[in-house]
Amino acid sequence: YFTGATGVTLYRGDDYGPEYRGDAFVADCGSNLIHRKKLRLSADGVVWIGERASDEQRSEFVASTDNWFRPVQFYNAPDGCLWVIDMYRETIEHPWSIPTAIKQQLDLDSGRDRGRLWRLAADSSPVPRTRTRLTEEGISNRVALLGHPNGWHRDTAARWLYAKGGSEVVEALNGRVRLGDRAFPDGPGAAPGRIQLLGLLAALGALDDSVRIQALRDPDPAVRGWAYRGMGDRLRHGNGPDALVDALVARVASESDARASFDLALALAAVPGDRRIPALAELLHSPSSWVRSAAIHAAGVDIPVLWTTALKAGEKSRSGVDDPTLMELALTLGRAGSPDPIRAALRECVRQQPEARAFALTASLLEGVRRSGRDVRGLGVGDDLDPMLQRAVAVVRAGGAAVPPAAIRLVGVLPAEGALPVLVPGLVSSETTGIQEALMATLARFGGELWARELASALSSAPPRLRSPIQALLLSRQEGAMEILRRLDSREWSFDRMDPDVLNRLRTHGNAAVRSRAEAVLGEPPPSRQSVVESFIPALSLAGDANRGRRQFQERCSTCHAFQGQGVTLGPDLASVVANGKEKLLVSILDPNRDVAPNFAAWSAESADGQTSIGILLRQGEDTVTVRQAGGVESTFKTSALRELRPEGRSLMPEGLESGWSSQDLADLLEYLSSR
Numbered sequence: 001y002f003t004g005a006t007g008v009t010l011y012r013g014d015d016y017g018p019e020y021r022g023d024a025f026v027a028d029c030g031s032n033l034i035h036r037k038k039l040r041l042s043a044d045g046v047v048w049i050g051e052r053a054s055d056e057q058r059s060e061f062v063a064s065t066d067n068w069f070r071p072v073q074f075y076n077a078p079d080g081c082l083w084v085i086d087m088y089r090e091t092i093e094h095p096w097s098i099p100t101a102i103k104q105q106l107d108l109d110s111g112r113d114r115g116r117l118w119r120l121a122a123d124s125s126p127v128p129r130t131r132t133r134l135t136e137e138g139i140s141n142r143v144a145l146l147g148h149p150n151g152w153h154r155d156t157a158a159r160w161l162y163a164k165g166g167s168e169v170v171e172a173l174n175g176r177v178r179l180g181d182r183a184f185p186d187g188p189g190a191a192p193g194r195i196q197l198l199g200l201l202a203a204l205g206a207l208d209d210s211v212r213i214q215a216l217r218d219p220d221p222a223v224r225g226w227a228y229r230g231m232g233d234r235l236r237h238g239n240g241p242d243a244l245v246d247a248l249v250a251r252v253a254s255e256s257d258a259r260a261s262f263d264l265a266l267a268l269a270a271v272p273g274d275r276r277i278p279a280l281a282e283l284l285h286s287p288s289s290w291v292r293s294a295a296i297h298a299a300g301v302d303i304p305v306l307w308t309t310a311l312k313a314g315e316k317s318r319s320g321v322d323d324p325t326l327m328e329l330a331l332t333l334g335r336a337g338s339p340d341p342i343r344a345a346l347r348e349c350v351r352q353q354p355e356a357r358a359f360a361l362t363a364s365l366l367e368g369v370r371r372s373g374r375d376v377r378g379l380g381v382g383d384d385l386d387p388m389l390q391r392a393v394a395v396v397r398a399g400g401a402a403v404p405p406a407a408i409r410l411v412g413v414l415p416a417e418g419a420l421p422v423l424v425p426g427l428v429s430s431e432t433t434g435i436q437e438a439l440m441a442t443l444a445r446f447g448g449e450l451w452a453r454e455l456a457s458a459l460s461s462a463p464p465r466l467r468s469p470i471q472a473l474l475l476s477r478q479e480g481a482m483e484i485l486r487r488l489d490s491r492e493w494s495f496d497r498m499d500p501d502v503l504n505r506l507r508t509h510g511n512a513a514v515r516s517r518a519e520a521v522l523g524e525p526p527p528s529r530q531s532v533v534e535s536f537i538p539a540l541s542l543a544g545d546a547n548r549g550r551r552q553f554q555e556r557c558s559t560c561h562a563f564q565g566q567g568v569t570l571g572p573d574l575a576s577v578v579a580n581g582k583e584k585l586l587v588s589i590l591d592p593n594r595d596v597a598p599n600f601a602a603w604s605a606e607s608a609d610g611q612t613s614i615g616i617l618l619r620q621g622e623d624t625v626t627v628r629q630a631g632g633v634e635s636t637f638k639t640s641a642l643r644e645l646r647p648e649g650r651s652l653m654p655e656g657l658e659s660g661w662s663s664q665d666l667a668d669l670l671e672y673l674s675s676r
Helices: 139-145 151-164 166-177 190-203 209-215 221-236 242-254 258-270 273-283 289-298 300-316 323-336 339-350 355-371 382-398 405-411 416-429 433-443 449-461 464-475 478-489 500-507 512-522 529-535 537-541 546-556 574-580 582-590 663-674
Strands: 005-010 024-028 033-041 048-052 071-076 082-086 116-120 601-607 612-620 624-628 634-638 642-651
Touching: 024 071, 139 151, 139 166, 151 166, 151 190, 166 190, 190 209, 190 221, 209 221, 209 242, 221 242, 221 258, 242 258, 242 273, 258 273, 258 289, 273 289, 273 300, 289 300, 289 323, 300 323, 300 339, 323 339, 323 355, 339 355, 339 382, 355 382, 355 405, 382 405, 382 416, 405 416, 405 433, 416 433, 416 449, 433 464, 449 464, 449 478, 464 478, 464 500, 464 612, 478 500, 478 512, 500 512, 529 537, 529 582, 537 582, 537 663, 546 663, 582 663, 601 624, 601 634, 612 634
Parallel strands: 005 071
Antiparallel strands: 005 024, 024 033, 033 048, 071 082, 082 116, 601 612, 601 642, 612 624, 624 634
């Protein structure tokens, strides 16, 4: 866990031996250490996973007792080693994050005129090192250096060759690249060298189509992946000959590497539709979900054809496309398809067996339509859809642990008057986490006074785990916020039943009418945070009880933080925070807005229909924005339907968490969080 991670660098040298090659090195200037991650491909063969090295499970690659050691960046050097830039500063924390009493004792400028450079060398180098004078090398020797085992040599030779350019360089590169996998001697630089060759020729505008085709068959999957990406670009930006299309399509049957298959699927997007769809349909059988997703998105405007092809393949053979892939296909068709293909797909979805499969495919198709901003009813699908919705209502009403989440999503298609009496009681009665999450996500689509009343009534009898998510859901709309204030004002609810953040969000709500009403109901805001911090300083000198602290964590912290396997990962993982000591932790709990990391700052997303969600900005793409709220609830907005997306200028962690606490209570929590 990091407090100030920076300078992420992959080791591409040759001095440490093969066991270090490709490892990721991360500097943590706040903790005076350098961390190392071993990279491996996940089970699906596409995504990289970083893990601690087996011999560093409880240690770091470099850890210094020198508090001035502030590593911030690395460099793969000519000697095959990593070099480290050390900021060499006494205090690295921002002044805002340091309590005043401590800050007065520090010289915050100490070290501003200093810096250090470290060379991380192996005890004994396995590589006999000889000096290479690149300025004295000829073109052919520089081309040979593209296969050097040290990344610095490869990169430096490539830069020189590109800058030199000209027919002599192109001739030398072509002479080497046509040797295929024999272009360089076997070793760690051979495959990267072949990629450098291809990249240089492409950058110089001299990569022949026959060489592209040859690269598609390279024995190394990384080279093939580069070749697939390059072929896709070639076909997108010019009418390539049929031989290129034939060669690319032919690779579908023989490509066995998942990561290369992912690149192949994306490259097929540039192939004409009559050749593209059969090839993509084959890739839908890939064991990697990433490859299947790439194939779906590569279909483009021909997604209805790919859907029909995949569905018919399943009807003809038991080895058809699996349900999760068909669900993603249906979702994509719903988002991008025109009305006629959607209506045809709906008729196919509702007749699927067993019923759970029909629910899943239908719900995915309609979710795609919803995300496109269209009204399902406007498609004229009532005759096909209504019987399915009636069956979904019956299944959700019956309850139990086996309710399919897809049936819940289908109930959400109904108007509020028909859906809320089914969804809200299920939220209170269900004890299954997956079902509760599906109900919350579906209820988030609604609004209005009826919705606010029903949801507020559910809050009174909801289990503790759901209280924070329901409160956040009510706050997402003006009518929900007003319903909270109405019940507080009428004393139906007591103030101490509300999460501390709720009162703060009511006071700072984006709607002026809510803010005005909150001022009248809630009164003056709480005292300054600094005075609160000072009032709890005695907690640092008290003996804490970790068992009591665990209960405090579960009640007040677990909706946003994870620690020792409990809670929701929304804010910082507390295992990284407690390394700073109880003093800093106390300030972070009582004054959460004093020092807010950008990735944990609160954002407010407001849609055109008045829905507001405040949380961590989880994803922001061209088409959608996703915000994760307290309790782990996620809300996704279409970018085109957003009225406003703005930073709140504060932490998502609420002020006032200490309400009802004694110094002993805080001492107990600090003791628990400091335990390992």
